[in-house]
Amino acid sequence: MENLKKRVQQLKKKRPGYKEILSFYQKIREEQEKTKPFLKIKSIPLKKEWKDLLAKEGFSLLEKKDFPLDINATLALFRSLCEIGKKATPRMAEQVEKIEEAIAHKKIDLNKAFTGGFEEGKIEKITGGEFALDKKVLFFLIQESIRPSIEAGTKKLHNELNAEAWLKGICPICGSLPQLSLLKETEGKRFLLCSFCGCQWRIDRVFCAFCGNKERDSSHYFYAEGEETYRIDACDKCHQYIKTIDTRNIELIDPVLEDLATLHLDLLATQKGYKRPAPNPWTP
Ligand SMILES: [Zn+2]
Ligand SMILES: [Zn+2]
Secondary structure (H helix, E strand, C coil), X not given: CHHHHHHHHHHHHHCHHHHHHHHHHHHHHHHHHHHHHHCCCCCCCCCHHHHHHHHHHCCCCCCHHHCCCXXXXXXXXXXXXXXXXXXXXXXXXXXXXHHHHHHHCCCCCHHHHHHCCCCHHHHHHHHCCCCCCCHHHHHHHHHHHHHHHHHHHHHHHHCCCCCCCCCCCCCCCCCCCEEEEEEECCCCEEEEEECCCCCEEEECCCCCCCCCCCCCCCEEEECCCCCCCEEEEXXXXXXXXXXXXXXXXXXXXXXXXXXXXXXXXXXXXXXXXXXXXXXXXXXX
């Protein structure tokens, strides 16, 4: 946590425009860390023969809904995150109050939202479509509340797979799309980071995670001047992009933090007409 705080300070100094969002994120991470030592997560039974078969056929190990959750810890964390949200910005406060009202009136079933193998498209169902809620805020609060449980599950499963050999665009554990790509080790091996469970897996240097494009002619990247650590990898076949962090240039404490501190790159990509399939709640 000390390292995260230090990194947040560095980033705030470098990019004062991001102060508010970085403070908000830091508070959320602090709250999540507090719950971790007390989490009760059931083990995930995986028969070896199933596991091998799934890997051979190119299926991921689990569905999102199969991840074990510590429901009480998740609920408590959700409430704390709402409190943080209410103090963040007036707009966020307004949204959180609407969400709390909807929960009080049983328009949102949190248990369902946490365990339903949560996807943004399902929010309509959870909320009954009756409330004028900013879906992104609700999605974010739910996802950050379940994150400690999910990541504890991912840790247990990570030893079960060969993350260097998967080489696909979707997560080997849960089948979700990647949120970021990371360059690591001296030779710059490329990894993808799952947007749901936080798993990292190896991928080819030239490869579009979203459409499988491997051609150099239709893949390119760009970065902001003087910022070679962060770049946008764009695909001209599917017109989508992923943000890549070169972790050889920075001490990577938290990829999501770096993602939030480089929203200007998302803006650039959006202006050039590319879409981001797994956005963060602040992606333009
Ligand atoms: Zn995953
Ligand atoms: Zn593509």
